[in-house]
Every structure is written in C-alpha cells, then in structure tokens.
Amino acid sequence: MKKWLLAIVFGSVLVLGACGGGDDSADKGTDDNADSGTVDSSGAEDIYKSNCSSCHGQDLGGGAGPDLTKVGSDHSADEIVDIIHNGTGSMPAQKQVSDEDAKTLADWLSEKK
Template identity: 45%
Template sequence: MKKNPLIPYAIIAVVGVLAVIIISFVGVGQRDAIQQAEEGGTEQSAEGEVSTDPEAVFQANCAACHGADLSGGMGPDLTTVGSKYNAEDITGIIQNGKGQMPAVQIPAEEAQLLAEWLSEKQ
C-alpha cells in the first residue's frame, strides 16, 4: 500500500494556519491594551494621584541614573544643579530630555515640583 505524501504536509499547513489565527487574536488584544494605556496611562501615577513629595518623584523616576543621593551614576551629578539651571530650565529638561537623557513621562505638576526641589540644590 502506497502512502499519500500530501497528508503530513496538509496537517502541518492546517496547524500553521490555526497558529497564525490564534496569534493574531492575541496580538489584537494586546494592541488594544497598549492603546488604552497610552491614552490614559501617562497623565496620572499608578494610584491615580499626583505626588506632592519631590523626593519620592525623584526616587521613582530619576535615582536609577542620577543616584539615590543625587551624586550621579549613568547620569550627571545633580547635587548642585540649581547653581546651573533655574526651575523653569529644569522642568524643560525633565519634560523634553537633553543630550542622552530621555524625556520623563510624569505629570506636569510632578515635573514642576521636582524642578523646584532640584533648583534649590546649590
């Protein structure tokens, strides 16, 4: 009895098509979740509130590069940043980035609070 060589290929093709369909549905769900996060996720913190503690904002967003004590690391030392930049300049740097520093995605109120705090570091 002669085996039909097309049967294994047909099974592989059907399994492949089903896999593509399943992956497509998963991708559509992920795309929707990403769009929802982009539309409403960047304006408020995880708790839905704007922080009023500039040190907490710094620790959450800046300390990884600038050091927990402002002394630098990957990013520059910020212990005397207020002698070089005023609060408005610092806000602009936080929101738009500068050099290798990327823009930080935090609410404008937190950026202003953080900038005022950093501008006092002289």
C-alpha cells in the first residue's frame, strides 16, 4: 500500500511540475500593441514565412529575392510597407498582404540593421 501511495504522490509531483504555471507571454518580449513601441516578432515571422520566404529565404538571406538581413539600415518601416504593396525592381506588388500584416512585417524588418 505504501508503494502505491508513493507512486501516486510522485506522479502528481511530476504532472504538476510539468504544468509550470509561469506566464510565458512575459518572457517573449513581444507585444502586438503598436503604441508600446514593440514589434510582434512572432506574428511578423509567420507573415514572412507565409509570403516572403520563398523568394527571400527562410533566414532572410536571399534567394530569388535580395538579402533582407540588414534591410532596416536602408529602408524605414513606411518605405518597406510601400515596397510590399507596390513592389520595386523585379519584386511584384504583394496585394495578398493586408495593410495590418504589411505594417507588422515592415516594423519587424526595419529593425534588421
């Protein structure tokens, strides 16, 4: 009987320990509130992967499109939004990207310096 009770207690400790209980959102350092001055990096990365990575590479390193690892040193967020919506050079306009997604993506890319 003692072994059974010990197994129940030990199992409960493992389950409760695995649950954590911490607030992971505080650790991410991201916030989609534009007024706070932070960038929603996770959301921007998802938008990038869905719309841009096939040409600009998974790691922003380029491919069919140019390297974007330091695009923020050449373009502001507003300029990047304009490029996304209207295209430039051989890049076509990305009409499927919403204004909100373009802004999120541009804010994130403009930090790449």
